[in-house]
Amino acid sequence: MEVTRTLARYVIESRYADIPGKVKHEAARSFLNWVGCAVGASRHETVECALAALAEFSGPAQATVLGRGERLDIMQAALMNGITSHTFDFDDTHLKTVIHPSGPVASAILALAERTPVSGEDFLHAFILGVEVECRIGNAVYPEHYNVGWHITGTAGVFGAAAAAGRLLGLDEQQMVWAFGIAATQSAGLREMFGTMCKPFHPGNAARNGLLAALLAQKNFTSSSQGIEAKRGFAHVLSTGFRPEEITAGLGKTFELSLNTYKPFACGIVEHPAIDGCIQLRNEHKLKAEDIESIALKAHPLVLELTGKKTPQTGLEGKFSVYHSSAVAIIYGAAGEAEYSDAVVREARVVALRDRVSAAVEPGVHEDQVHVTIRLKDGRTLEKYVEHAVGSLGKPMSDAALESKFRAFSEGILSQAESDRLIRLCWTIAGLKDAGEVARASVPASAAGKRKAS
């Protein structure tokens, strides 16, 4: 079966009108979430390091580093935005493959869209196709490929970036085939790097190299025509299992974007039900920490095993404490990056409430479930059973929740009005004349005009 060619043909022949409205909306949700993550981490040490190392070598000021003033050549901008969008590990997740789909794809084509303006419709279409390509390739080799030790967001992401960029560049079929080959021969990224700056480097690198693949193919730089399926191609060399039909079956009929999910909270997914339950009770009953006598959780064993840290001392340790997470859920009604700062973890009222949280294993409670019982000082008892934690496929984050998550990221970087405008542009991306407007709108007035990292 001609896997690479079949996929290439689909990418160049797909028509925007044939894509279901729900998929288009999910694409806008993924894109909004991605922009927020990138803006939110735009001041992080990881991107500061990368900019300090590389800005000197940038070509023309073609494209925006989201949330910042620097404008870099498109290859470097793709790298930087891929890095920032994954720095908090808070971007979207295709749970079937644990690919973070938006980073490689959106980073590549938003940069490209600033060099050669494209309509929002063409942009969103290319984004959908890029995500489709990377997730289908992921489906064809997951879990074997991941188990070998590959960080699939990097290894599959480079194909997604090549597909989306190639679509916008107007590659013909053979050029798209070559783009996939050039992507295949750059596919890289090791799980060994988790916990270091190289983890967010992977989607950045996938974006940069996928874009490179499409640009080279556009000039007829040749490659194998079976880059994915050949005996010495991507799938057989980088995986011990390969199901090519996962790539080719139902192309244009099913869309992997429908399976995309968004994390509401900046911590391990096993804590999400408890946080969800506490926030619900807080909002329903206008709870304040001082009203609460105790919080009791009945949860899945993994919650205690992975996040049972009773007295966290740092922000990072706070992420591994379901006690801390429940306390901030009540006090702040949120569990974003801000609630896992060192300062918040040490805040007196957070510590005081945290010490009144208990957790026990309850047989029969699933991983995305929890029972929360809050005893109030006035004697009342409040109960909440969470059947599917928010953010799971069973209870996806609402559009409004995605907006709130975005605002938590952009606060302190963008003004309220700037956030409003950027959110609106993301939601209405399909109607924009020039998709690159989103990138430029991510730059606060205060930072605009900076050329390079100093």
Add this chain to the structure above:
Amino acid sequence: MEVTRTLARYVIESRYADIPGKVKHEAARSFLNWVGCAVGASRHETVECALAALAEFSGPAQATVLGRGERLDIMQAALMNGITSHTFDFDDTHLKTVIHPSGPVASAILALAERTPVSGEDFLHAFILGVEVECRIGNAVYPEHYNVGWHITGTAGVFGAAAAAGRLLGLDEQQMVWAFGIAATQSAGLREMFGTMCKPFHPGNAARNGLLAALLAQKNFTSSSQGIEAKRGFAHVLSTGFRPEEITAGLGKTFELSLNTYKPFACGIVEHPAIDGCIQLRNEHKLKAEDIESIALKAHPLVLELTGKKTPQTGLEGKFSVYHSSAVAIIYGAAGEAEYSDAVVREARVVALRDRVSAAVEPGVHEDQVHVTIRLKDGRTLEKYVEHAVGSLGKPMSDAALESKFRAFSEGILSQAESDRLIRLCWTIAGLKDAGEVARASVPASAAGKRKAS
């Protein structure tokens, strides 16, 4: 065993004075051969495509594309020179691993040396260390890694480039460890790409990405500290076999550059004994094609199996014809790129002589051996037994032969005086105040001053 750290420590602590003179001379030989290959292919379609795609995105005009007028940022220059130097597949070969060692390493650091001038001594030292790193990593995983389907020049080359660039950038031990980690997580390149433009792209990409690794590490961009040996690090993920002691044993005592070889002829290595034998007889007896009645070869079976094409029609087919190769050896006394042009393959006197060549399998003749019997029209018979073909470790190309090879490449690109000067600079690299002088000297006066590919 701390493989990555041990290797990093060696690279930063090595002293030039401790490296044997023979190794330094071999480094100069490798470098001369590499510069020649790069200049020779500097007008090839492969690099024209790459420049057409990428020059637009180049940063400052920091570094030379060898043999051409363009000056690009160092990352792009490293990519281009890595591509050109491997385009003819005529660069050096570490036969133990089939790595082409110079491409990734020299491409990275010659570009770097034009941005931050370094002495020729420091340059040659970094080159030696880079080759040592990539070949030792290759030794530790060859042949299993190659058999999986990896193009080892790309996958190991990125470490060599990182090591050499990191040495010149003055990385400390931890930074060098990180540079190896960042290299590991970019290690890529599939054998599936052989026969396409992606093959020479691999050393170019290794140079570009190894340089990137060193530059990021210099700014404390973090990575794993066991990028090579960890359970999910380079060796275990990209190979089914790993012998870490091949990396760490005898560091600073043995040098892989001593095992480097250079191809004298632009075709498959199995034809080299026949070409060698024919050229020797030609030169010893001042033979002309019209004096020759017939040429009979007794050779290893692989010669007929791989290069048994009786009536080649194109230059590329000529490379797979021991008959054509023997004919040009007599007529031109050479078998370089020029002798494998379409025109030469169709030349009447070449075709006429080719048809008088026969080849037979002879039991007991090894792969780098041949018996050549030439019957002359005057009745005489000439014999030559080649025990080790020129270019093998048993009979390395002489310095003079490397110079001739260089001149065959530079002819038509550089003037005689320009070639003379460039050759002299390569031989005397260790004494140069500014190693970047070599790069600038590779540009013919006629091409100097061009900024970008048009």
